[in-house]
Amino acid sequence: MVNVGILGATGMVGQRFIELLADHPKFEITALTASARSAGKRYEDAATWYLDSPIPESVKDITVVDTDPKEAKDVDIVFSALPADTAAIVEPKFAKSCIVASNASAMRMEPDVPLVIPEVNPEHLDLVEIQQKNRGWDGFIVTNPNCSTIALTLTLKPLYDQYNIKRVYVSTMQAVSGAGYNGVPSMAIVDNLVPFIGGEEEKMESETLHLLGEFDGESVVPAPFGLSASCHRVAVVNGHTEAVFIEMEDDLEIEDVKNCLCNFKGLPQKLDLHSAPKNPVVIREEENRPQPRMDRNTDNGMAVTVGRLRKDAAFDNSLRYVLVGHNTIRGAAGASILNAELISEIM
Amino acid sequence: MVNVGILGATGMVGQRFIELLADHPKFEITALTASARSAGKRYEDAATWYLDSPIPESVKDITVVDTDPKEAKDVDIVFSALPADTAAIVEPKFAKSCIVASNASAMRMEPDVPLVIPEVNPEHLDLVEIQQKNRGWDGFIVTNPNCSTIALTLTLKPLYDQYNIKRVYVSTMQAVSGAGYNGVPSMAIVDNLVPFIGGEEEKMESETLHLLGEFDGESVVPAPFGLSASCHRVAVVNGHTEAVFIEMEDDLEIEDVKNCLCNFKGLPQKLDLHSAPKNPVVIREEENRPQPRMDRNTDNGMAVTVGRLRKDAAFDNSLRYVLVGHNTIRGAAGASILNAELISEIM
Amino acid sequence: MVNVGILGATGMVGQRFIELLADHPKFEITALTASARSAGKRYEDAATWYLDSPIPESVKDITVVDTDPKEAKDVDIVFSALPADTAAIVEPKFAKSCIVASNASAMRMEPDVPLVIPEVNPEHLDLVEIQQKNRGWDGFIVTNPNCSTIALTLTLKPLYDQYNIKRVYVSTMQAVSGAGYNGVPSMAIVDNLVPFIGGEEEKMESETLHLLGEFDGESVVPAPFGLSASCHRVAVVNGHTEAVFIEMEDDLEIEDVKNCLCNFKGLPQKLDLHSAPKNPVVIREEENRPQPRMDRNTDNGMAVTVGRLRKDAAFDNSLRYVLVGHNTIRGAAGASILNAELISEIM
Amino acid sequence: MVNVGILGATGMVGQRFIELLADHPKFEITALTASARSAGKRYEDAATWYLDSPIPESVKDITVVDTDPKEAKDVDIVFSALPADTAAIVEPKFAKSCIVASNASAMRMEPDVPLVIPEVNPEHLDLVEIQQKNRGWDGFIVTNPNCSTIALTLTLKPLYDQYNIKRVYVSTMQAVSGAGYNGVPSMAIVDNLVPFIGGEEEKMESETLHLLGEFDGESVVPAPFGLSASCHRVAVVNGHTEAVFIEMEDDLEIEDVKNCLCNFKGLPQKLDLHSAPKNPVVIREEENRPQPRMDRNTDNGMAVTVGRLRKDAAFDNSLRYVLVGHNTIRGAAGASILNAELISEIM
Structure with a gap:
């Protein structure tokens, strides 16, 4: 031990x-x-x-x-x-x-x-x-x-390996536990939401590109696409939900994207590490999933659940999805x- | 009468x-x-x-x-x-x-x-x-x-008149009253959110472009930009919140955008109609506004409140903001x- | 099997x-x-x-x-x-x-x-x-x-065996899951509560006395004390909370009551039945417990948690406490x- | 002025x-x-x-x-x-x-x-x-x-004038605003409630009897009945709800009690003071009222709403009801x- x-x-x-x-x-x-x-x-x-x-x-x-x-x-x-x-x-x-x-x-x-x-x-x-x-x-x-970066990046990684990502927009609906026990007053969250989390957007934008960046032997060169985040706090105890819009350089098929996410395995899965989820990304097919209370504990809270995977009618080479990840387990x-x-x- | x-x-x-x-x-x-x-x-x-x-x-x-x-x-x-x-x-x-x-x-x-x-x-x-x-x-x-289209379009109209909008992404956090009294079970919304509202995204995408479109004497030609929506239900009684990302064709200054939104007046304001808000769009400067419980009733629920107006660091010619509008008053x-x-x- | x-x-x-x-x-x-x-x-x-x-x-x-x-x-x-x-x-x-x-x-x-x-x-x-x-x-x-009867009666049983209960008042704060998935609209429970649950008070009043009643070989003679209930629905997913006021015929000491509840074991505990909790009643000493989200899952949701056990300053021979029990596990x-x-x- | x-x-x-x-x-x-x-x-x-x-x-x-x-x-x-x-x-x-x-x-x-x-x-x-x-x-x-004393006492006063109150039990479900903006963390109240409010029960018990007591020219002699309170915080922004159980010395008819509450007027009503509600106590007949979000603003938040007025089947000379009062308006x-x-x- x-x-x-x-x-x-x-x-x-x-x-x-x-x-x-x-x-x-x-x-x-x-x-x-x-x-x-x-x-x-x-x-x-x-x-x-x-x-x-x-x-x-x-x-x-x-x-x-x-x-x-x-x-x-x-x-x-x-x-x-x-x-x-x-x-x-x-x-x-x-x-x-x-x-x-x-x-x-x-x-x-x-x-x-x-x-x-x-x-x-x-x-x-x-x-x-x-x-x-x-x-x-x-x-x-x-x-x-x-926390919100981890959930997002786990879903971007397999896509980034297979596609040329051009731009990403993400809008979050984050759990109150992310701010610590005393972080969000109930007056701010009952019949309400708070459309601001200090420093969160900057972290998501810089950390995600850094994680997907290349280590050239001396330092990390961030991934070369644009990412814009808008972060919001909602009346959920645990589990961050994120709406993601991605534009690729080239055409895509939803079935391929689904397979790409489903089949994603990393080193922890290969090494069978104790806390590694069987699949880092789990896909739900129901039209109204993922939901934080229902999906945050998937694989002991270590998997990210993705749903509503769909093409973006408005833009070529684009897709949208919603993800849920447990912010204090997988995210911390x-x-x-x-x-x-x-x-x-x-x- | x-x-x-x-x-x-x-x-x-x-x-x-x-x-x-x-x-x-x-x-x-x-x-x-x-x-x-x-x-x-x-x-x-x-x-x-x-x-x-x-x-x-x-x-x-x-x-x-x-x-x-x-x-x-x-x-x-x-x-x-x-x-x-x-x-x-x-x-x-x-x-x-x-x-x-x-x-x-x-x-x-x-x-x-x-x-x-x-x-x-x-x-x-x-x-x-x-x-x-x-x-x-x-x-x-x-x-x-x-409901969600109205609030969004009221903010897009003055921008559309002054700038060349290239693309819009919008992610909503909508109040439960939008589904009618019995529409959303409490089991679905306490410590939870539902990332799906039937037909809502399609309505936002088609109606917004139609509203900003031109009537050529015979029919309406939709506005020529792309708009993609992701719609979600959260634990709020009244007041839809929307996170908006806009890319323009050309450069912009936040102060100009702010003035453009603040100074916007339409025919109801000119005619001084009974239910017309003084300003269709109200700007809040606080970093954590608008919030649905605090801002939905602005000008008797007929004004849309915009906050967090900021440039988008990731993309040129881009801005982001958050809006709140009362879904059953201004939105219905x-x-x-x-x-x-x-x-x-x-x- | x-x-x-x-x-x-x-x-x-x-x-x-x-x-x-x-x-x-x-x-x-x-x-x-x-x-x-x-x-x-x-x-x-x-x-x-x-x-x-x-x-x-x-x-x-x-x-x-x-x-x-x-x-x-x-x-x-x-x-x-x-x-x-x-x-x-x-x-x-x-x-x-x-x-x-x-x-x-x-x-x-x-x-x-x-x-x-x-x-x-x-x-x-x-x-x-x-x-x-x-x-x-x-x-x-x-x-x-x-559901609400079970939690209450598990705490009354050891007291009834040791003391002469004279009267019981109970006011409940019940979880929305008790009404089924579609039973309570979110419009009724966000920033609100509903002070009525059809038939619930009558069930609590009759079932509790029946459970504590004596089977005389032919039928059950209800326990001979009075019980009055007021039942309310609150914004909690699972776990009923009940505020209980009890008047006994005779004097009592809080430490004795605590021991009486703590030490309570029934036939399931003696027989070591698979679903039996180790202790049917668990006492919490913190001044702000039990809380439904924190305590409903005690012993896999099969134990009832009691807290705020205190004498009633206003009345002789009286005590008060608050309990939480899982309504769809222990309660159903x-x-x-x-x-x-x-x-x-x-x- | x-x-x-x-x-x-x-x-x-x-x-x-x-x-x-x-x-x-x-x-x-x-x-x-x-x-x-x-x-x-x-x-x-x-x-x-x-x-x-x-x-x-x-x-x-x-x-x-x-x-x-x-x-x-x-x-x-x-x-x-x-x-x-x-x-x-x-x-x-x-x-x-x-x-x-x-x-x-x-x-x-x-x-x-x-x-x-x-x-x-x-x-x-x-x-x-x-x-x-x-x-x-x-x-x-x-x-x-x-705050919780005021709402309760406004309903007890007309009853105390007309009946001999013997004992009162009250169980509260109090709004988070009562603790100030930062008083209750959202972690404590989403999918949860807190069955404790520091000092609140003692205040309700002493203040209510003092208010109904007699000023003998030198000091106030508290009213001579017993009152026991159990106080709880729930996920409501504004409006305290209280479940009240009262035992009288003598028999009562619900219709008489209702009239007694409805017809209650005090000096502010007689003097027509600016902030005085038309009726300090308003009765609702619906089986599921009063509810805090619906009834807290009655008469600009200055009236207390009473519902579910009913006899107590378990005890003679007894009645039960539920009340809602606005805690920061009428209550502060x-x-x-x-x-x-x-x-x-x-x-």
């Missing part, structure tokens, strides 16, 4: 890490960190448990420590659920000696930090060597993208864990 | 007609029709009143009659809130002698039936003459578009009433 | 039966019935699957048959998820040769039909002999109570299955 | 004060106070406007000042929407020279501070004389009760304003 720690273990994504790692066959939670206010307490006393599943017995009695490598010792991998500003300061400290699999946005776009979805761009992990050399670290940081904690599983297997 | 009737007066849109007409300075409700089950009853007994405002005293005692011109007599204008299939049969009967201002979709795309938003294409009313000649009617039918009953007010004034 | 059928298998409770029975160690689904419209179709084609978990592979290809003992043959037990009116006609036909474990309300208050919660009144199953004699059946009908399909498991074990 | 100030003018209740006072015939807003962070700014720049109605033009340019009598000068009445801790410090300072009509809970149960609902206990205003004498103030403080800002209108008229 590999000893792992969770940085920022009391928040919403921290709790997902705990839930997903509690029965993990290779990783054993041996350290939980949080802010000074929680340090020294039993985890059960420090955290208000937000998830619908019960708090795992195995973590209840772990003593929470400060988010500091001197406190969270004897771990090989740390998973980071820290807010961006804290992550920027603390993750580099851990990376001196540990593998940091981070869900935070702080280091994602650093040129020598791999931003990885295992099914999409595992080869970007080659950046680790550059990172270690640049920074003189024995460990390293690997990041996963933003599960993404970091799959990164760590891949690293454990191949590095 | 002009005597008016309401066809399908017990449903959700029928009730909005009643609410909006109860204190109208020129129109007086003298007939209310419904299905055979309700005919013969007092309106208050026939209808389950769904609106938040109380049922107007003036209609409580009106006896509901069958939806038949022989029963609903002595009216000059009838407002139709009928379902499409009934409308197709009944509206032509009324049009023999009456003006039919219809919210139903049945006749909208008939070549000789004007589909009109008074601020957008009042000149399409010239089709009436052709319609009456074709069909031998003394009255005529005028229709208004689908209020639209038919404004059509009737315009007709009363100019024909 | 015992062959079982599900009557009314396509509705919401029918689907819960399928979900809960799909991997059952003793019961094997061999027949699924529905209305004539569905008969002859594969189950997957006949049903619109409403649950968040995927439709079990094992039932997809079962051919749905009419709800008639001639069609649903070779079954030892049938679970009934029929509407009350159909149940009244069809269940007696099945009872001629089968055990009918029914969730329908039709036969619940028949004097010779046991209304049973296995933890509460298993001895009422002795009515079966009288029923078979009265009606000349080889099989029999056993029913479970209404799971209740019938536990009844059948008990019968299989002891009869 | 009387010059009035609003203390805590940027919060949710502060905004309701502004909305309700903007067109008031006797009160003119001349001062708005907020925390130091907002002081010095134009009101429009200082406040994030939360209400569905637009921010009144007349207040946009008022400069917000510190909540201090030296800053908010030349006002005769101040309305307090302050949090309890601030109110405890600041309201006495204002009361040296002003009338303070407070919605804060800080001073409500002070023996010499009148806690008043104008229809219920206007005679408690006689405490003012004692207060001024005790404290040496030229002004004074008058308070209104908690409107309550303080009605107090001030009464004081202006009679003192």
Whole structure:
């Protein structure tokens, strides 16, 4: 078993890490960190448990420590659920000696930090060597993208491999859990929606092209198409829904696109990693799917569900679809864990 | 006072007609029709009143009659809130002698039936003459578009007049009231959304281009750009939200676009029609507006609110914005009433 | 394995039966019935699957048959998820040769039909002999109570055994799934609640006292205290919440009440029945629990969670608490299955 | 016109004060106070406007000042929407020279501070004389009760006058606006409810009996019956719903109770005060009313709507009903304003 720690273990994504790692066959939670206010307490006393599943017995009695490598010792991998500003300061400290699999946005776009979805761009992990050399670290940081980016990119990857994508428009309907437990007041969401999520559109636009970009041995050259996002918060607890419009350079047939998405397998599927979904993309044929409450948990929340796949009558070489992905599993904690599983297997 | 009737007066849109007409300075409700089950009853007994405002005293005692011109007599204008299939049969009967201002979709795309938003294409009313000649009617039918089309088109019209629109993508988040009181089960919408509304995308795509099209004296030639829609139902009672992406042929400045939208006035504003909003399009500068619960009632629900007006970083000559419009006022009953007010004034 | 059928298998409770029975160690689904419209179709084609978990592979290809003992043959037990009116006609036909474990309300208050919660009144199953004699059946009908009754009665039973209950007031906040998929329109529940559920208060008041009543060898004598219910529907998908006020004849200590509830075990726990929760009643100490989304799935949805257990400052000998129970698992399909498991074990 | 100030003018209740006072015939807003962070700014720049109605033009340019009598000068009445801790410090300072009509809970149960609902206990205003004498103030403080208390007590008052109330149980389903804009996270309320509101049950229990109590010339003697409350937060924006169970000493007829509630008029109705509803209590006969979205705005949000009035089958001399009242209008800002209108008229 590999000893792992969770940085920022009391928040919403921290709790997902705990839930997903509690029965993990290779990783054993041996350290939980949080802010000074929680340090020294039993985890059960420090955290208000937000998830619908019960708090795992195995973590209840772990003593929470400060988010500091001197406190969270004897771990090989740390998973980071820290807010961006804290992550920027603390993750580099851990990376001196540990593998940091981070869900935070702080280091994602650093040129020598791999931003990885295992099914999409595992080869970007080659950046680790550059990172270690640049920074003189024995460990390293690997990041996963933003929740809405991951779901989108998992569906774009097989298409990008087979077609010449010209432009993508995406409009999201995102779950409130994405903002943390206290992030969205109920006054803002009952009989309402909020058509703005700070920084989200910029992240989707830059991260997606970066993920699909090519690592040329020194840095990542973003994919050469245009992507425009409009991001909105709706009254859904978990599960981001995205309406996607794509224009290709050439003609396409819907059946081919469907097969392309259905048959998509990446390295995690080939390596049969513990958290890998059988199929990263699942197609639903019903006219009114995917729906977040019905489809977010597909394959333990690690698969993205695509439906309403149809040609775009208005434009040549174009298609439209709707996708749903679980934002705190596939889009956050599960993404970091799959990164760590891949690293454990191949590095 | 002009005597008016309401066809399908017990449903959700029928009730909005009643609410909006109860204190109208020129129109007086003298007939209310419904299905055979309700005919013969007092309106208050026939209808389950769904609106938040109380049922107007003036209609409580009106006896509901069958939806038949022989029963609903002595009216000059009838407002139709009928379902499409009934409308197709009944509206032509009324049009023999009456003006039919219809919210139903049945006749909208008939070549000789004007589909009109008074601020957008009042000149399409010239089709009436052709319609009456074709069909031998003394009255005529005028229709208004689908709820989501109206809100979108009100914002596209001033842009279309000033810029060369190349393509439009729109993704909607629509209120449950658009499906009627029983249309969307709560099981489908609590902690969920439904990414499909039957026929809605097709209506948005065809009606919008028709409304912006040119009447050449014989028929309407649709506007020559592409428009693609993806339509979704969310947990909002009233007020449709739409994320709009537009590519123009040429460069644009956001300030110019803003002025173009703000300063837009149409014939209803010039004629100072009773139900005309002061400005058909209202701009909000806050980063998180428009929101349906906050903005749907702007100018009595007759104005469309636009926010998040911004350039599209990914594409040249492109802009994005979010709009909110009240789907059963500006998008349904209020639209038919404004059509009737315009007709009363100019024909 | 015992062959079982599900009557009314396509509705919401029918689907819960399928979900809960799909991997059952003793019961094997061999027949699924529905209305004539569905008969002859594969189950997957006949049903619109409403649950968040995927439709079990094992039932997809079962051919749905009419709800008639001639069609649903070779079954030892049938679970009934029929509407009350159909149940009244069809269940007696099945009872001629089968055990009918029914969730329908039709036969619940028949004097010779046991209304049973296995933890509460298993001895009422002795009515079966009288029923078979009265009606000349080889099989029999056993029913479970209404969803909100079950949750309440599971908490009242241990108290009733230890204290002299004088009066109970209960105010419910019930999930929309209790009315079936199409039962509650979203217009009725978004930014709203409905303070009425047809027949619910009467069922709670009569069934609870019947369940706690004594079987005197011939019939059931209801428990001798008063119970008053007020029932309301709120915007929750699954999980009924109930605020309970109880006055006892004598003084009480909260710690004793807590122990009484915590330590409660019934026959299903002693027999270790497959669907029996470890503890029928689980106590939460947090000041803001139980909450339906967080607590409905406790012990696979078969335990009732109680919180806010406190004395009533206004009245002597009084206490108050709030409970949450899963309405379509413990309150419906799971209740019938536990009844059948008990019968299989002891009869 | 009387010059009035609003203390805590940027919060949710502060905004309701502004909305309700903007067109008031006797009160003119001349001062708005907020925390130091907002002081010095134009009101429009200082406040994030939360209400569905637009921010009144007349207040946009008022400069917000510190909540201090030296800053908010030349006002005769101040309305307090302050949090309890601030109110405890600041309201006495204002009361040296002003009338303070407070919605804060800080001073409500002070023996010499009148806690008043104008229809219920206007005679408690006689405490003012004692207060001024005790404290040496030229002004004074008058308070209104908690939101859920006001709605309940308005329905209890006419019953208390006509019957001997023995005991009352009340279970509430309260709107999220009652906790302020940021009070309830959406994670806590989507597909969920929270069965706890800090301090609410205690307030309902003590304030209601105090309001119905008798002022004996020196202090208020609470009404001599028992009242027990259980308070819950549900997914409703505005409008508290309460299920009420009452046991009387003697027999009752539902028709008499209905008449008693319907015909109830208080001093505000007799004096025809500007904000007084025509009837403080409105009865709905439909089996599924009152509902918060439909009934909260009855008589501009100042009337309480009662429905489901029925005998309690389980208990003698007992009745049950459900009520809805607007929590931030009748239950907060409107309550303080009605107090001030009464004081202006009679003192």
